[in-house]
Amino acid sequence: DANIKVDKHNRNKTHTHTMxxxxxxxxxxxxxxxxxxxxxEMGQAEGEETExxxxxxxxxxxxxxxxxIKNKQRRHAMFLKLKEEKRKQKLELxxxxxxxxxxxxxxxxxxxxxxxxxxxxxxxxxxxxxxxEEVAFDEGTDEFSAYFSRLTNPKxxxxxxxxxxxxxxxxxxxxxxxxxxxxVYYRRGLAxxxxxxxxxxxxxxxxxVINEDRKVPNGLVLCHLPDGPTAHFKVSNVRLRKExxxxxxxxxxxxxxxxxxxxxxxxxxxxxxxxxxLFPHDPQFVGRQVATFHNQRDFIFFRFHRYIFKNExxxxxxxxxxxxxxxxxxxxxxxxxxKFGEYEWVHKxxxxxxxxxxxxL
Amino acid sequence: MQHDxxxxxxxxxxxxxxxxxxxxxxRFCRNEYNxxxxxxxxxxxxxxxxxxxxxxxxxxxxxxxxxxxRAAFPARMWEKVKLDRNYAKALEQxxxxxxxxxQFIRHKCKQRLTKIAQYLIRIRKLTLKxxxxxxxxxRKVERREKRREEKAxxxxxxxxxxxxxxxxxxxQGTYGDIYNFPIHAFNKAMExxxxxxxxxxxxxxxxxxxxxxVADDEFEESDLSDFEDMNNLKGSSDEEEDAEEExxxxxxxxxxxxxxxxxxxxxxxxxLKGPIRKKRAYVEIEYEQETEPAQKSKxx
Numbered sequence: 276d277a278n279i280k281v282d283k284h285n286r287n288k289t290h291t292h293t294m295x296x297x298x299x300x301x302x303x304x305x306x307x308x309x310x311x312x313x314x315x316e317m318g319q320a321e322g323e324e325t326e327x328x329x330x331x332x333x334x335x336x337x338x339x340x341x342x343x344i345k346n347k348q349r350r351h352a353m354f355l356k357l358k359e360e361k362r363k364q365k366l367e368l369x370x371x372x373x374x375x376x377x378x379x380x381x382x383x384x385x386x387x388x389x390x391x392x393x394x395x396x397x398x399x400x401x402x403x404x405x406x407x408e409e410v411a412f413d414e415g416t417d418e419f420s421a422y423f424s425r426l427t428n429p430k431x432x433x434x435x436x437x438x439x440x441x442x443x444x445x446x447x448x449x450x451x452x453x454x455x456x457x458x459v460y461y462r463r464g465l466a467x468x469x470x471x472x473x474x475x476x477x478x479x480x481x482x483x484v485i486n487e488d489r490k491v492p493n494g495l496v497l498c499h500l501p502d503g504p505t506a507h508f509k510v511s512n513v514r515l516r517k518e519x520x521x522x523x524x525x526x527x528x529x530x531x532x533x534x535x536x537x538x539x540x541x542x543x544x545x546x547x548x549x550x551x552x553l554f555p556h557d558p559q560f561v562g563r564q565v566a567t568f569h570n571q572r573d574f575i576f577f578r579f580h581r582y583i584f585k586n587e588x589x590x591x592x593x594x595x596x597x598x599x600x601x602x603x604x605x606x607x608x609x610x611x612x613x614k615f616g617e618y619e620w621v622h623k624x625x626x627x628x629x630x631x632x633x634x635x636l
Numbered sequence: 637m638q639h640d641x642x643x644x645x646x647x648x649x650x651x652x653x654x655x656x657x658x659x660x661x662x663r664f665c666r667n668e669y670n671x672x673x674x675x676x677x678x679x680x681x682x683x684x685x686x687x688x689x690x691x692x693x694x695x696x697x698x699x700x701x702x703x704x705x706r707a708a709f710p711a712r713m714w715e716k717v718k719l720d721r722n723y724a725k726a727l728e729q730x731x732x733x734x735x736x737x738x739q740f741i742r743h744k745c746k747q748r749l750t751k752i753a754q755y756l757i758r759i760r761k762l763t764l765k766x767x768x769x770x771x772x773x774x775r776k777v778e779r780r781e782k783r784r785e786e787k788a789x790x791x792x793x794x795x796x797x798x799x800x801x802x803x804x805x806x807x808q809g810t811y812g813d814i815y816n817f818p819i820h821a822f823n824k825a826m827e828x829x830x831x832x833x834x835x836x837x838x839x840x841x842x843x844x845x846x847x848x849x850v851a852d853d854e855f856e857e858s859d860l861s862d863f864e865d866m867n868n869l870k871g872s873s874d875e876e877e878d879a880e881e882e883x884x885x886x887x888x889x890x891x892x893x894x895x896x897x898x899x900x901x902x903x904x905x906x907x908l909k910g911p912i913r914k915k916r917a918y919v920e921i922e923y924e925q926e927t928e929p930a931q932k933s934k935x936x
Binding site: 361392464561565571584588602615 | 654676765766768777781782785787788789791792794795796798799801802805806807811812814815
């Protein structure tokens with residue numbers, strides 16, 4: 276009898292085991308004698324529950340789990356109560372800690388540093404130590420050594436994939452203003468493998484191919500010319516100059532400075548050098564322009580600013596020029612050859628994207 | 637017996653045929669052996685017991701022929717003749733094989749052969765050119781990447797990072813002498829000098845009056861701003877000397893002012909370079925605040 280009545284109330288079919296549990300829980304919560312009629316129990320349970328809600332948090336028996344309640348409404352209510360409890364406890368803890376800190380004053384232990392993804396980053400064994408001789412030697416003899424020992428000046432050819440749309444064309448033009456000695460040429464269906472020897476013969480040091488998909492640039496192939504490495508990036512969040520808020524006037528012809536941030540591993544170092552070699556050596560500080568490549572969690576953010584020093588502790592920056600983000604997809608030794616090239620690094624999604632704290636650049 | 641008319645009645649104009657595809661204006665035939673692709677009395681391979689087609693397989697053209705004698709043997713109904721790769725020779729082959737056939741079928745076969753030959757040439761030309769490779773994007777991955785990029789952007793705090801880097805470069809002196817306020821370094825240098833010459837300060841207090849202004853190595857008399865500053869300083873120091881007799885309280889502070897100014901002057905000469913001279917007044921004001929307490933302790 277009792278069981279049936281409980282059933283009706285719940286509108287659930289619960290087997291006896293859970294029924295017993297339910298009754299136990301209600302007994303616990305409401306301290307009702309189990310001898311009383313179940314309907315009354317229920318009524319009282321309801322009443323007491325509502326009372327409980329208005330009173331400060333219920334006390335839960337240690338083996339109680341919110342997920343064991345079969346009734347959705349009651350389960351939800353219990354869960355909310357539980358959360359409220361936890362939140363209160365957390366707040367109290369925080370207050371206590373703050374008080375302690377204040378009380379201790381100078382002797383307080385140092386504030387705990389919150390965990391960030393950068394803090395928790397899995398240590399990459401290819402991280403470059405600044406004094407590493409091997410790295411220094413490598414960098415002295417790699418493909419960029421010519422640039423870094425000031426033998427060559429950069430000359431960049433910017434082109435697109437076939438039939439570029441307006442946005443890509445404008446992006447190319449703006450890139451050409453940002454990078455000094457850059458020339459934009461239309462592709463007209465030429466094969467890259469034929470373009471490259473022509474560029475080499477005309478003294479270009481870089482070829483930049485901006486790939487387009489659905490009227491939006493989405494890829495970048497950066498090829499260092501006299502048999503240098505080829506890097507393939509995914510381009511996203513391209514913002515052209517007129518879409519920038521509060522931007523300054525157009526960039527002038529002065530050679531900008533270059534900032535490369537956070538390129539820590541060997542791979543990051545080589546990519547950093549790749550970017551550095553795009554720009555001529557001696558920046559003209561008169562122009563007060565700076566191009567930044569900032570690496571954060573394997574995304575490289577490109578920004579172009581004009582800066583002004585207000586005093587020795589404050590600098591104001593104003594963004595001009597396009598902005599975009601890059602993500603390295605592959606780095607290939609030698610000039611562009613997708614079929615037979617030797618790849619130094621390829622982004623393999625299943626291996627490399629498995630951990631949220633592992634980065635490669 | 638083969639009754640073509642009957643068959644056509646059954647499947648033809650308004651009847652049902654499983655190969656028929658109807659649009660608003662036209663009827664098409666999906667049968668692979670159809671010569672023209674349209675659903676007509678003369679083009680239907682089912683309703684014509686004598687029929688021929690040209691079909692292409694893996695770059696080679698074949699002529700298929702059907703005659704009424706083989707109508708009872710469906711397995712052997714179509715005769716397949718390989719045509720020559722050479723277009724002209726293939727045409728001759730067609731003519732030869734369909735010698736006494738109706739003009740319609742012969743003509744259409746040749747037309748079909750022409751079309752096929754043309755598109756084969758085009759295929760060969762296109763495969764030599766670069767082909768666009770379509771890479772499928774996984775929506776889940778793209779969404780994940782997008783979100784990670786946003787989070788990375790927030791974590792990067794780009795403006796702060798750039799500003800910090802620029803200020804670091806300024807401190808290190810990569811900008812050289814372009815900017816007029818390497819005051820930070822200047823301050824440090826000044827503090828060091830103060831520590832060295834603390835003993836000299838005591839002597840200066842005793843002799844406020846006799847001061848000598850010694851020329852710097854880089855000193856040029858043509859620099860007007862220098863003279864202006866020096867005049868101002870002299871004037872102010874004279875005034876302070878007069879005011880000393882007035883009140884004691886002011887004396888000390890004024891003495892200190894004097895001394896500090898002289899100190900600033902004397903010390904200021906050593907590390908001075910062109911642009912900093914103009915800032916002399918500004919620098920001195922700063923110093924008054926800083927060195928007062930140190931002085932007082934030494935005096936007493």
